[in-house]
Amino acid sequence: MSKITAMYIRLSMEDEDVSLNQKEESNSVSSQRELLEAFIGNHSELKDTKVQEYCDDGFTGTKFERPGYMKLMEDVRADKISCIVVKDLSRLGRDYIEVGSLLEQILPLYQVRVIAVNDNYDSDNYDGSTGGMNVAFKNLIYMLYSRDLSNKVSSAMHTRILKGENISGQLRYGYVKDPNDKHKIIVDPEAAEVVKLIFELTAQGKSKTEVANYLNAQGIDTPSAYKKRKGSRNFFHAVEVKSLWSTSSIRDILNDEVYLGKLIWNKTKKRIGSNNTSSYVPKDEWM
Known part of the structure; x- marks a missing residue:
């Protein structure tokens, strides 16, 4: 049975322009799909393979319990996939520890190639490693970006709450x-x-x-x-x-x-990380 080339697409609130309250077109599901299809079509070793799309529209990258991602990993473990193509590594996730484990341990175990188009990353170009500090640094930047954007979203929501x-x-x-x-x-x-x-x-x-x-x-x-x-x-x-x-x-x-x-807000706060744990906020900080 021939293996699958998987296109993984993800879009979430992290890709939202807070000030305009709209999602950037460059990160939209349709443009991600077009980018990946064009990339696969321009590479002979990929264009003749069976291509299957896995999509999570509206799921945060700080969590990995996403239906499309879980189906993708299920097929990886079933030895159905030879290559995963994504727009960039942040599509896989914004937790640099989890993504690092995925690239360094899990996918190599199943001999799955990973290509991140906009990051110019191809795991086939690294012998015995997955990009070292360069990839680790990018994953860290993606997580910090997610945290920064989360703070911006929280600030915007706080302003709207105070306006009723x-x-x-x-x-x-x-x-x-x-x-x-x-x-x-x-x-x-x-x-x-x-x-x-x-x-x-x-x-x-x-x-x-x-x-x-x-x-x-x-x-x-x-x-x-x-x-x-x-x-x-x-x-x-x-x-x-x-x-x-x-x-x-x-x-x-x-x-x-x-x-x-x-209407009461801010009863709990969630910490961005591998567990996304929530904690209760003191009553005097409720809004």
Whole structure:
């Protein structure tokens, strides 16, 4: 069985121009694809091979749990791939330790060639190594760039929060984005009636379990079922099951300060690195 030449493409928020709030065309999925296809077509040892694309659109390079990347590595371990072609090494990831391990240990083990077009990197040009300090330095620069850009994004978000703008893509049940202003949220009348009902039943002395049972008996959609019915793209259930109201879902709504007209940000901070660990922020630093 002939092996695959893999084109790996990745685009994420790290490629976003913070000031213009738009993604640079040079890093777009389509332009990456065109660049890689042109490169493969101009190299005789690659153009006659079977080419397969692996793509992660909207996934950060500081994490490696990306569907396209994981499928790529699955095929590497299955000995299906002979060469991986990327726009630059930052497409593989922005953690220089992880990318270094990938280039120095994992891919050589499976005899997989790696080409980073814009970095002028080809692992076949290095005998017994993968570029040494030159590649290590580039990977470090990519990670530092990611951290710097993360700080810029955080600063821009901080400014928007202080102006009272919404920055979250996931809105609480009962709210929707204003069609005339994507940074403003407004009440969703249909879902808001259910939220009001939950608070009214609780005020009458009913327990959370009783409230959940009542909503289920009335056939009222849960928040996830409601979003799916409304055509939300952010619905992640792979299996078709009827969702039911539960004690915890009622508790979450009753305890959420958003229903008091408050939006709270900066409760946690995430450290960029191999584990992307989160830590809680002191309450006096919340916004």
